[in-house]
Amino acid sequence: MSTLKDKRKEYLTVKDLQRVLDSCKLQLNEVDEVYPKIYIGNVAVAQNKAALQNLGITHVLNAAHSKRGSKGNQSFYGNSFVYCGIPADDSTHFDLDVYFKPAADFIHRALKSPDGKVLVHCIMxxxxxxxxxxxxxxxxxxxxxxxxxxxxxxxxAIYPNRNFLALLLDLDLQLTRKKKKTCQIL
Known part of the structure; x- marks a missing residue:
């Protein structure tokens, strides 16, 4: 019989995630390949078209697309890159989760394109x-x-804010439930 204490161990908390993040000892770079053909970088590298071409980037996902943030757009990148802008604020109340699926779809399409490599960036x-x-x-x-x-x-070196970690925890729970339902059907 499982106890309440055992149940709590099953679910991650924002604090648990922050402990994982705190274990990272890397220095923050302008850009890093974090997964095959997926790069995370800052606004400086995102606005340096020569650097992007040297990396072989074909798609740019700007997670800070706004007047106060990063002012990228398709006309800035021309025909050299496919651009997608998300007007996200790095704040404790911004609902970034509404962009999880569209952003994931953009990254997925980028990686499926010939020689596709994607840079996902915000300010830092x-x-x-x-x-x-x-x-x-x-x-x-x-x-x-x-x-x-x-x-x-x-x-x-990454550090999503507490709000974003909580939204990711919700996504994790939704995906786990969906997976369990799919397994029960099979």
């Missing part, structure tokens, strides 16, 4: 961009949240 490349890449890994690569976090921190 730590919170918004990493949250969207984590959502992609969970939705399309079927990684549980903790495993996705561990995968990324081996390659880049």
């Amino acid at each position: 490349g730590m919170s918004r961009s990493s949250t969207l890449v984590l959502a992609y890994l969970m939705i399309y690569r079927h990684l549980p949240l903790k495993k996705a976090l561990q995968t990324l921190i081996r390659k880049r």
Whole structure:
């Protein structure tokens, strides 16, 4: 018979995730390949078209697309890159989860295109961009949240804010429930 204490161990908390993130000893770089053909970077590298071409980037997902954030758009990138902008705020009240699926779909399409490589960026490349890449890994690569976090921190110093971690926990729970339902049907 499982106890309440055992039940609590089954579910991750934001604090648990922050402990995983705190275990990362990497320095923050301008850009890092965090998963095959997926790069996370800052706004400086995102606006350096020569650097993007040297990396072989074909798609740019801007998680800070706004007047105050990063002002990228398709006309800036021209025909060299496919651009997608998400007007996200790195705040404790922004509902980034409404963009999880569209961002994951954009990354997935980018990777399916010939020689596709995608840069996901925000201002510093730590919170918004990493949250969207984590959502992609969970939705399309079927990684549980903790495993996705561990995968990324081996390659880049990231730190999604508490709100985004909570939204990712919700996504993790939804995907786990969906997986259990699918297994029961089979």
